Amino acid sequence: MSIRLRTEVRCSWIAVLGPIVAALFTIGFVAFHLTEWPSPAIRQTGRIDPLFFQHTGWYVLQGGVPYVDVWDVNPPVPFAITAALAALSGGDMLLLHRLSVALTVFIAASSILLVGWVAYLVTGEDVAAVAAGFVMLVVPELFVSPLLGVRAQFYALFFGVLALALALRDRPFLAGAVGALSAGSWQAGVAFVLLIVGIAYQRIGRNGALAAVAGSGAVAGSIGLVFAAVGAFIPMIVETVLAPLIAGSPYTLTEHIYSTLLVFGYGAVLLPVAFYGWTYAAARELRELWWIPAGGLLLGFQVLFVDMDGATDAFLWLVFVALGVAIAAERVIVVWTAPSNPRPWAIVAVIIVLGLLVLSGLVWNVRSPFPVSTLQTMEEDANPDKDLPLTPADGDPPSIHTIYWEQIEPDVCHYRLSWNEVRWIVMTDDRLNARNCGAWPSRIDRG
Secondary structure (H helix, E strand, O other), rough: OOOOOOOOOOHHHHHHHHHHHHHHHHHHHHHHHOOOOHHHHHHHOOHHHHHHHHHHHHHHHOOOOOOOOEEEOOHHHHHHHHHHHHHHHOOOOOHHHHHHHHHHHHHHHHHHHHHHHHHHHOOOOOOHHHHHHHEEEEEOOHHHHHHHHHOOHHHHHHHHHHHHHHHHHHHHHHHHHHHHHOOOOOHHHHHHHHHHHHHHHHHHHHHHHHHHHHHHHHHEEEEEEEEHOOOOHHHHHHHHHHHHHOOOOOOHHHHHHHHHHHHHHHHHHHHHHHHHHHHHHHHHHHHHHHHHHHHHHHHHHHHHHHHOHHHHHHHHHHHHHHHHHHHHHHHHHHHHHOOOOHHHHHHHHHHHHHOOOOOOOHHHHHHHHHHHHHHHHHHHOOOOOOOOOOOOOHHOOOOOHHHHOOOOOOOOOOOOOHHHHHHHHHHHOEEEEEEEOOOOOOOOOOO
């Protein structure tokens, strides 16, 4: 196995994976608009993040400053994206929402194809590239959630996988810059930056690693300068770095395991296959492919021990699950086929099995079979109690739907009031009605 050094990408795997991706996104679009899947309650909850990001983008054009006029734990890249879309929409909130949906759908679909490209660069097998794309599609939220609008994890996914592809094409500076955009979209994206620097060092040497660091530093420095210029650098650090570390969601490992099983559904049978792929890479191809098991471990740690509130939180880890399965698929092809004794049924078997698992993901989400309700109950039972003197309802802000569609410029910065935000307010003795946010806390009470 070797990483391919090609001047262009063969299109045979794209010819298979591309139409499948387009078909599933079309099915998701039709089901979303002509049926009640996902349920109205899930849609109502699922729109909170997109409307918040889109409103903040619009608010920036009205003079609002993220992290000062708006409290949030997410890094700034999604706000920059929605601000650009708001400028294109000319203040029309319906058009802004439609642009946000269109761009996020494009980003999500492109991410799947990028995962296929990375798998092809790693294995040189078209079947492995298709297999990797199929694994991404096992989680239906990847092609349904974009229809709700901008979510930070989709952009972290896109920039992270694109950065891997650039690193494997020996473009370390660009890879570092794009990797920084992944970390600037969602904190877990920093894993891609670490991997890219390592890949650049492995493939090019010290100069490659320095170029990757320079690319990351250029983007991070530019973002820092912009926020320093508007007096929001310290608020950005407080809310995107300190607050998640101090006031992150309470959890138990058991709860996150149940959450992971709920996300993967029947596709969880692929996890042992991915583990095999990681183990093979570590044992037989460590020099070239160390970054695949490393990425699986880094982002697996994020899923199990840091942040796992829903399917979107697993997307970055899903990339390395897909690459692990791609390596396993490549091994199947090598073992079961030979130029002198071709066995095309092995290739067909891999595609059929993965295709059935993609369909099983739809069954898992649409029909909600018995294991779903059981796992949901077990997840809720494992969730630690939230014993806080405040709840999001105590702030009594307008709903984010009202704020968005009526183009309200809130008088306070705590108008979203997520549980993370409430925990931060309690721990720092902050006020629900604060007009400006982001000051370095004078005290932090973990009790």
